[in-house]
Amino acid sequence: MGVVTIDGTTVRSFVSDEEQFKKTINERFTSLDLNNDGVLSRSELRKAFESMRLLESHFGVDVVTPQEELTKLYDSIFEKFDTDQSGSVDLEEFRSEMKKIVLAIADGLGECPITMVLDDDEGNLLKKAADLEASKLEKKV
Numbered sequence: 571m572g573v574v575t576i577d578g579t580t581v582r583s584f585v586s587d588e589e590q591f592k593k594t595i596n597e598r599f600t601s602l603d604l605n606n607d608g609v610l611s612r613s614e615l616r617k618a619f620e621s622m623r624l625l626e627s628h629f630g631v632d633v634v635t636p637q638e639e640l641t642k643l644y645d646s647i648f649e650k651f652d653t654d655q656s657g658s659v660d661l662e663e664f665r666s667e668m669k670k671i672v673l674a675i676a677d678g679l680g681e682c683p684i685t686m687v688l689d690d691d692e693g694n695l696l697k698k699a700a701d702l703e704a705s706k707l708e709k710k711v
Contacts, residue, residue, distance in 0.1 A: 572690055574700035577683040581676035583706075584699035585669060594698050595665045609658035615651060616644045668695075 585591050602610055602618045610618075651659045651667045659667075672695055688697045 572697065573685060573687050574697065575683050575685050576679065576696060576700050576703075577681055578676040578679040579681060580703045581672060581679060581696065581699045584695075584702050585672055585676070587702060590698070590702055591669070591672075592665065594695065595668050596661065598668070598695075599661050599664050609660050610651075610664060611658055612645070612648050615648050615659060619644060619647060672699075 599610070602614055604614050604617070605611075648659070649655075651663055653663050653666070675696070686696065688694055688700070690697070
């Protein structure tokens, strides 16, 4: 775990660094593509979101959500990612939707810095954004 100070500008800067953002998203996609077929299936994408536990907790406290409600929600997320309705999510679709999500996070954060505790997970996009910003500051010094 690490403590970072981050705001919307930091996150937007990460997205605008196309090379770094693309590399990060490609790595995340590869880690989620469990059968290495070059696309994400409904179950692979669901496993990814389940591992984040975004929907099964409320302010860090476990909540019980009916399984059918979770299935409907995960299915709607999949449909959002599967823009060509092919039944799978390719890298371009994944990258496009992740960019929208990360930019929405940036908008939510706004311009006021906040301090966050983030897992040291290599796939953590907010940590990557904070690390990129820190490396830019170090180069200036």
